[in-house]
Amino acid sequence: MKKTPASAVHLALTLALGLAAATGAHAQDFPAGKPITIVVPFAAGGPTDRVARDLAEAMRKPLDGTSIVIDNAAGAGSTIGNAKVARARPDGYTLLLTHVGMATTPVLYRKLPYDYETDFEYLGMINDVPMTVIGKPQLEAGNFKELREWIAKNPGKTNLGNAGIGSASHLCGLLLQSELKAEMTTVPYKGTAPAIADLLGGQIDLLCDQTTNTTSQIEARKVKAYGVTTLKRLGTPALKDLPTLDESGLKNFQVTIWHGLYAPKGTPAPVLRKLNDALKVALKDPDFIRKEEGLGAVVVADRRVEPAEHRKFVQQEVARFGPVIKAAGVYAD
Incomplete structure (x- = not known):
């Protein structure tokens, strides 16, 4: 087996130590x-x-x-x-x-x-960022319990919108269907804005989306608000009276x-x-x-x-x- 000359080993170690020292000095100077x-x-x-x-x-x-x-x-x-x-x-x-x-x-x-x-x-x-379950203004259900009953009576007929595959509203909707063990028709959109527009117009029934997108609609009473997806109620003025899905019967349901x-x-x-x-x-x-x-x-x-x-x-x-x-x-x- 051929041995590496001591001088070569010394040079390699010197270069490695020098590089480590340079990296350390650079890190100490960050962000420079x-x-x-x-x-x-x-x-x-x-x-x-x-x-x-x-x-x-x-x-x-x-x-x-x-x-x-x-x-x-x-x-x-x-x-x-x-x-x-x-x-x-x-x-x-x-x-x-x-x-x-x-x-x-x-x-x-x-x-x-x-x-x-x-x-x-x-x-x-x-x-x-918490999520909220909201419905079109025309929905008869006044709370989440009534909504749950309405969905059960209309299997496959509930249109659940989302902002596109992989979006926050899509993920929340998947979890909601899984927990409810309910069959719904998923309606994907290219973004939250068109989904909310169709919800307001009655073309879809439900949407689960971030408070960043739904709070103003809830506050203006343009949609039906059925629950928030945290285990504790939110402290914001517009949403402080909105029950959690957990307290409304969907135990331990939490998604942010x-x-x-x-x-x-x-x-x-x-x-x-x-x-x-x-x-x-x-x-x-x-x-x-x-x-x-x-x-x-x-x-x-x-x-x-x-x-x-x-x-x-x-x-x-x-x-x-x-x-x-x-x-x-x-x-x-």
Whole structure:
């Protein structure tokens, strides 16, 4: 067996130590006045985009005033933006902010250009956005119990709208049908706006969507509101009297559309710590909390702000949504 010369081994070790030292020095200097980009895998103006822009503003101060810009890389149910960050240089200057899709795309898509478990560093969870079950104004059912009875008497005739395959409303609708053991006709739309428009017009019967999209309609009494998908009632003025589905008989029914922050795999540990520390500061910022409450969102204040706990939570969500999506036979190419 041919031996490697001692000089070559010494050179290799020197280069490795030099590279490690350079990486460590770079990490200590982070963010070094260079702009940070948060990739949002959805179009500008939507709920996730608004969360990202509010968070960017709140994280600037704990990151020494560093400029944080938003890059909307929309398309293919968030997978384009997710893949963009998975392939980005792991230096902390390119981050991903996305929602529950991090846990549902691995089931919805037969093939992905990234692995949600191995291609990202988890930085922490940001918020929970509750969902509401709303109905067209003409529905006779006055509460969730009556709605449940009405659905049972009309198997297959209830039209349940959603904002498209893989959307928050689609996932909520799948869980609702699964828990009710009810047969409904699913009506997908290209976005929430047309779905709500048809609900108001009576073309569909029901919709389960985020409070960010439904609160104004509920407050104006333009729709029938049947329940909120949290285990506790919400404290917002417009929704504080709306019962939870749990208290209305659908025990332990809980679904929220959460958002999390991620970095490419291999980002140096000191950089990850700085980013996580900045995230924690941002989540306690009164102005950020006020803006999130205005969207109907609840800022996370539990262990899920820790990278390991957020990773564990996402794995639990994959296990939770997976069987429901597979049972429905819904897949995106």
